[in-house]
Amino acid sequence: MTSGSASSDGRVLDALSGRPKVAIVTGASSGIGLEMVKRLIENGYRVVANSRKITSAMTLHNTADLKLVDGDIGIEETAKHVVRTAIQNFGTVNLLVNNAGVFIPKPFTEYTAEDFRRATQTNLAGFFYVSQLAVAQMRLQKFGHVVNISTSLVSQPIAGCPGSLANLTKAGLESVTRAPAIEFAAEGIRFNAIAPGVVNTPMNRVDGGVVIQAARRSKF
Numbered sequence: 001m002t003s004g005s006a007s008s009d010g011r012v013l014d015a016l017s018g019r020p021k022v023a024i025v026t027g028a029s030s031g032i033g034l035e036m037v038k039r040l041i042e043n044g045y046r047v048v049a050n051s052r053k054i055t056s057a058m059t060l061h062n063t064a065d066l067k068l069v070d071g072d073i074g075i076e077e078t079a080k081h082v083v084r085t086a087i088q089n090f091g092t093v094n095l096l097v098n099n100a101g102v103f104i105p106k107p108f109t110e111y112t113a114e115d116f117r118r119a120t121q122t123n124l125a126g127f128f129y130v131s132q133l134a135v136a137q138m139r140l141q142k143f144g145h146v147v148n149i150s151t152s153l154v155s156q157p158i159a160g161c162p163g164s165l166a167n168l169t170k171a172g173l174e175s176v177t178r179a180p181a182i183e184f185a186a187e188g189i190r191f192n193a194i195a196p197g198v199v200n201t202p203m204n205r206v207d208g209g210v211v212i213q214a215a216r217r218s219k220f
């Protein structure tokens with residue numbers, strides 16, 4: 001995360017302003033994103049959490065340090081709302097975690113145009129708009145950190161778990177992580193990607209846990 005110090009109550013503080021750090025986490029109503037928000041809040045961050053149904057999911061609640069924004073992050077208006085909420089409420093953006101993602105396990109030949117639209121809209125457009133806006137703010141501040149959540153399937157597909165749309169979109173996400181990392185390195189803005197293996201979240205409980213079952217069969 002971005003450089004900083006700790007207050008007497010253990011809060012992570014921004015080194016320059018001495019104020020609590022601010023994070024945006026997309027796809028935060030369940031699974032990895034939800035746990036990330038909880039850990040960030042525990043560590044003293046102020047957080048803007050987004051998902052399409054984050055309010056009705058009732059897994060997180062608005063507080064002074066946590067603002068929820070409903071909406072599809074692949075739509076530009078949602079991205080604007082998310083970044084505006086961070087700046088208006090907390091004044092800055094230290095960390096953006098592009099976590100929102102969909103996994104559509106299907107044989108390659110059975111994907112529909114709607115599957116393609118859904119995967120690209122969430123996994124790629126969901127990175128694009130919010131990152132542009134967050135990085136614009138980070139450039140003003142001369143610091144910031146963008147973390148993109150990819151998948152280990154990009155480099156190692158699992159036998160019995162077809163999911164080419166994950167490869168197509170998340171490989172793009174991994175690749176684009178490198179370009180702005182170079183472009184903005186001199187401005188104090190870092191980009192990283194994390195590619196988790198199989199994690200037991202609601203994503204893997206749909207379709208009878210197809211990824212987990214296939215991973216066990218493959219001894220992944």
Ligand SMILES: NC(=O)c1ccc[n+]([C@@H]2O[C@H](COP(=O)([O-])OP(=O)(O)OC[C@H]3O[C@@H](n4cnc5c(N)ncnc54)[C@H](OP(=O)(O)O)[C@@H]3O)[C@@H](O)[C@H]2O)c1
Pocket residue numbers: 026027028029030031032033050051052053054057071072073074099100101102103121122126149150151152195196197198199200201202203204211
């Ligand atoms: N679980 C794994 O094994 C695994 C492995 C590798 C990588 N990953 C990656 O980790 C990330 C998190 O996955 P997870 O396992 O935690 O899955 P999850 O529990 O299904 O969470 C996905 C989150 O994304 C949100 N979301 C989906 N589409 C969205 C959209 N268009 N706009 C905004 N939010 C959206 C969902 O909430 P709403 O329905 O309310 O929108 C939910 O909060 C994903 O990018 C996934 O590809 C997961």
